[in-house]
Amino acid sequence: MKNWLKLTVASAAILAASNMAFAGENHGGSIVVTYKDDVSTLDPAIGYDWQNWSMIKSLFGSLLDYKPGTTDLVNDLAESYEISSDGLVYTFKIRHGVKFHNGREMVAGDIKYSLDRVSHPKTLSPGAGFFASIKGFDAVSGGSADKLSGVVVLDDYTIEITLSRPDATFLHVMAMNFASVVPKEAVEEFGEDFGTNPVGTGAYKMTNWTRGQYVIFEANKSYYNSNLPYLDKITFEVGQEPIVALLRLERGEVDIAGDGIPPAKFLAVKNDPKYKDQIVEGDQLHTGYITLNVKMKPFDNILVRKAVAMAVNKQRIIRMINGRAVAANQPLPPLMPGWDENYKGQEFD
Structure with a gap:
C-alpha cells in the first residue's frame, strides 16, 4: 500500500483519503495507521476528539453525512426527507435493509432511541447541546422526561422530528457523529463498556481492541453500499511517537502517520521531493x-x-x-x- 503523511488535515480526512486513494483500484488489502495516544472511546455519543472522530464515523451511520472532503450534505441512513413550510417538522424516510453489525435490521425506533440517549444527561454526551432545538429537549436535559417528545416514529421506516424553533444547522447536526444510530440491546448489554464494544451500521466493524497496542477494523460485508468499503482491514497502532511513526513510514512498515509530520521535521519533509506524492493536505473544521x-x-x-x-x-x-x-x-x-x-x-x- 502507498504510505501517507498529513499536513493540516484532521484524521477524518485521512481515512477518507485512504479510501479515495484506492477507489480506482481493486477492492481488498489492508493499511496500518499509527497514533501516539490510545483511543479514548468509540461510543458516538461520547467521542469528541480528532482521533476517534473519524474512527467512529467508520463504524456508525447517521441519517445524513457529508460528501467526502466537502461540507455538502448527502443521505446516509435516510433515503429521503421533507421539511415543513415553517421549517419545524422534518420527516425522514429510512433505508430498508440496513443491518447493525450484530445482524439485526436497523429501524426508525433505533434512531429515536439514539437521539433520546445522546440528549439524556445520564449519558454525559459532550454533544447533547447540538440537539437543543428538538422539541422536548429542555425536559430531557432538565430531568423531567426521558424521551424527546419531538421525535416520533411513524412506522419502521419513517421518523418525524419536530423542532421547538427554526434551526438552520439542524440537518448538519444530523450528520454529526453524535447523531449516529446505535442498537439499544448492545448499549444495554455492554453498559459503560459500549465505547469499547461498539456496534453500529458503518462500513467497518471493530474486531479487536488491545489496549495500549492496537485497534482493528474489518470490512462490514453487510454494509448497505455494496461498493464500500475498499479496504478489508485497518489496523490502528497506538503508542507510536510521531517521529518513530515517520521513520516506520519511510521503511514501509506503516501506511498512514495519523498524528502527521512532527513539527521539527515539518519543513524538511514538506520540501523533500520524494514526499510530494505522499502528503495529504487539507483543512480542518476546527x-x-x-x-x-x-x-x-x-x-x-x-x-x-x-x-x-x-x-x-x-x-x-x-x-x-x-x-x-x-x-x-x-x-x-x-x-x-x-x-x-x-x-x-x-x-x-
Whole structure:
C-alpha cells in the first residue's frame, strides 16, 4: 500500500483519503495507521476528539453525512426527507435493509432511541447541546422526561422530528457523529463498556481492541453500499511517537502517520521531493481559542477581554506552527456553513 503523511488535515480526512486513494483500484488489502495516544472511546455519543472522530464515523451511520472532503450534505441512513413550510417538522424516510453489525435490521425506533440517549444527561454526551432545538429537549436535559417528545416514529421506516424553533444547522447536526444510530440491546448489554464494544451500521466493524497496542477494523460485508468499503482491514497502532511513526513510514512498515509530520521535521519533509506524492493536505473544521470566565474578575469587564484579544499575535502563532493555520476572527472555521468572509474581528495591537 502507498504510505501517507498529513499536513493540516484532521484524521477524518485521512481515512477518507485512504479510501479515495484506492477507489480506482481493486477492492481488498489492508493499511496500518499509527497514533501516539490510545483511543479514548468509540461510543458516538461520547467521542469528541480528532482521533476517534473519524474512527467512529467508520463504524456508525447517521441519517445524513457529508460528501467526502466537502461540507455538502448527502443521505446516509435516510433515503429521503421533507421539511415543513415553517421549517419545524422534518420527516425522514429510512433505508430498508440496513443491518447493525450484530445482524439485526436497523429501524426508525433505533434512531429515536439514539437521539433520546445522546440528549439524556445520564449519558454525559459532550454533544447533547447540538440537539437543543428538538422539541422536548429542555425536559430531557432538565430531568423531567426521558424521551424527546419531538421525535416520533411513524412506522419502521419513517421518523418525524419536530423542532421547538427554526434551526438552520439542524440537518448538519444530523450528520454529526453524535447523531449516529446505535442498537439499544448492545448499549444495554455492554453498559459503560459500549465505547469499547461498539456496534453500529458503518462500513467497518471493530474486531479487536488491545489496549495500549492496537485497534482493528474489518470490512462490514453487510454494509448497505455494496461498493464500500475498499479496504478489508485497518489496523490502528497506538503508542507510536510521531517521529518513530515517520521513520516506520519511510521503511514501509506503516501506511498512514495519523498524528502527521512532527513539527521539527515539518519543513524538511514538506520540501523533500520524494514526499510530494505522499502528503495529504487539507483543512480542518476546527477553531483554536482561549476561553475566559466572564463571571470572574478581571474578565467580567469587556474592556479587559478586548485587551486580551488584541494582545494575541495570531500571525506569530501561525509562523510558529509552520504556516499550518489561518488567523481566526470568528468562532466558525472557513469551511463551516455560516462563516462570514467579510467579518473582520479583533485585530492584534
